[in-house]
Amino acid sequence: MHDLIHDLAIQVAGIGCKVVAEQGEIDFDQRIHHVSVGYCLTYLWRMPNNVLKLPRLRTFLLPEQIQDGAILREPICNQLLSSCRCLRVLDLHGLEVRCLPSSIGNLIHLRYLNLSETYIKALPNSITKLQNLQTLKLAKCEHLRGLPADLFKKLTNLRSLDVKRTFFLLPSGIGQLTSLHKLTYLRFDNDNQGKKNTVKLSDLKNLDDLRGSLMISFKSAAIKDPIHEAKEANLGSKCGLEMLEIDWWGKQGSENCKALLEGLKPHPNLKLTITSYDGERLPNWAQMNNLCASPPSLVDIQLNRFHRCEQVPTFCHLPSLKRLTLSGLPAVEYMESGDALRGVCSLREEALFFPSLQELTLEYMLNLKGWWKVMGEVVSSGQNDELVQLPKLQHLSKLYMQHCPKMTSMPHCPNLEELTLMSVNDTLSVLKMATRSTAGVAAATSACSPGTHSKLKSLEIGNVKELISLPNKCLHQLSFLKIQYSKLSSISGLGEVFKNLYSLRHLELGWCSSLRSLSGGLGHITTLEKLVIWYGDELDFSADEDMPWKALKNLQSLELDKLVALPNGLRHLTNLRSLSLTHNWELEELPEWISCLSSLQQMELWGCCKLTSLPEGFRELTGLKKLQISLCEGLKKRCEGPDGEDWPKIQHIPLIIY
DSSP states (O other): OOHHHHHHHHHHHGGGEEEEOSTTOOOOOTTOOEEEEOSOOOTTOOOOGGGGGOTTOOEEEOOOOOTTOOOOOHHHHHHHHHHOTTOSEEEOTTSOOOOOOGGGGGOTTOOEEEOTTOOOOBOOGGGGGOTTOOEEEOTTOTTOOBOOTTHHHHOTTOOEEEOTTOTTOOOTTGGGOTTOOEEOEEEEEGGGTTSTTOOOGGGGTTOTTOOEEEEEEEESSOOSSHHHHHHTTOGGGOTTEEEEEEEEESOOOHHHHHHHHHHOOOOSSSEEEEESOOOSSOOGGGSHHHHHHSOSOOOEEEEEOOSSOOOOOOOTTOTTOOEEEEESOTTOOEEEEHHHHHHHHHHTOGGGSSTTOOEEEEESOTTOOEEEEETTEEEOTTOTTTTTTSOOOTTOOEEEEEEETTOOOOOOOTTOOEEEEEEEOTTOOHHHHHOEETTOGGGGGOTTOTTEEOOOOEEEESOHHHHHTSOGGGTTTOOEEEEESOOOOBGGGGHHHHTTOTTOOEEEEESOTTOOBOTTTGGGOTTOOEEEEEOOTTOOGGGGTTTTGGGOTTOOEEEEESOSSOOGGGGGOTTOOEEEEESOTTOOOOOGGGGGOTTOOEEEEESOTTOOOOOGGGGGOTTOOEEEEESOHHHHHHHSTTTOTTHHHHTTOSEEEO
8 A cells, every 4th residue: 555545544544543553552542443453463462451441442453464473362362352342353363362262252243253373273152142243264273173063053144254274174054154155165074974063065055145266175085976965055056156166185086076076067157176186077067068058258267186187178169268277187188179170270260269368377287299189190380381270379468388298389379478388398489389470470480580579578488498599579578587497507698688688677597506607698687676596506606706796786676595605796786675595504694795785675584594693784774674584593592682692783673573
């Protein structure tokens, strides 16, 4: 939020709202109705005493918490609940609350209760008295095992129940909440079918007002008559659902999975994700003809971990499909049959081939060879005589391909803006896929053609040879470049490429284990604002001296790892605002010239085991607003206030996280 908008909101809210800006604040007006804590809490946090003295308090909110969230001790929690009887909104998320007092039942006006990411094992029976409660958030409560038996029978006004990633909770009786609008997650443990107090698929039958997203997860063995029981969920009537994810845990059996999925036919106006499906083919309602017969509003499809599935449906004719993700389908060899290709080509209408697709993800498809197969041959868009005839992914702007080692060709994508090619076949050409020509399509196959252009703005690649082969005009709009898992040994080989990166703002070099030097190329990218270098095991900064750092005048963010010493050239980065040093196990000291980084606002030191003190130059970093020290035990002890030896050097920093 912009500062001016924030100030306006505070002015409109008036005296009734209070944001606690810092620990120990004592300026509280008795007319305050709403209190929120405006800073990250640490293990030192204690409840502000003045909050407990506000008789009209209606709201108590917390910010997003860091990993070592504060402990809200039971006596303090009891005091809050007994003193603030008029609370409508209570947020205790991210705190180490281990037991919710029974006095929670006294808050009869409560409408919103957030206990997410706490250590609570059970809820007290008194919570059933909160009959005005509309929102209950229990997300990521990993220790929670059960709820009061008649909870949902009593909480008839509940509209939202968030139990996402609370994996051991089976909320039986959920079917009684017929006014429920939001339900994030339901897990069905099939081993418990027929036992008391277990959730059933039929519990979803009358929840027709559900909106937003819902994840249904199945665990363990098969159930009796899976099609009938799945149909009892009546997902087709829940037209308010926008996102549905169906997931399986463990071995289910191919027929059981297919039967369950057959019965769980949803309405078509949603984003559909199916994960860990064990069947060889999708159910009938997911086949192409049936999808096309449904209302044309299916915009997002995700199929994840279909280990036995040999053929995916032909999605190319879905008129509204914008995003398609296929991940972990190792048995699939071709995306579509030759019949689908002939159907498109015979009509000579490319508009029929994925007419709305904007984003495509293909990953961990280890046997995928091509898009089409006709008469035993893989059809390739790289063949010059067929390039004009084959349909294109005309509207595709984002393509992500990873671990598809046998894929040798893709349909032409002339309007591609974001491209990721990791662990793919070296013959898969960026030039042939992601270029367009002002002199005809055939020009796209020639690396020397002056009419070859590209819309690429983001490129992630491991094949450096393919990067070097791109024409200059294909790189002019590139603002993000990520090179990883490459055999690159020196940046100098990319010098000519970097000279043409007029728009590059973000560069990442990751897992380039052979990389030894940054000289001879990096200095050309004067527009660079963020540089990330990680897992460069052989990288030697001592040979680079001041170059290429002097040329990086616009660099604002820098992340480095595996350092023995901080490069001296960094002192020239006077506009640097963020510095992250991670996995620097051998780094023993920071230089005094770190005070030259006058614009530095945040700094992270992670895994610097041998770093045991901070230089005096830290006192001069007056603009530093955030310092995070993790896995640096020796340094942590010296920096902890108020008695740490290095505390005087950093006590001016508003936020310090250990």
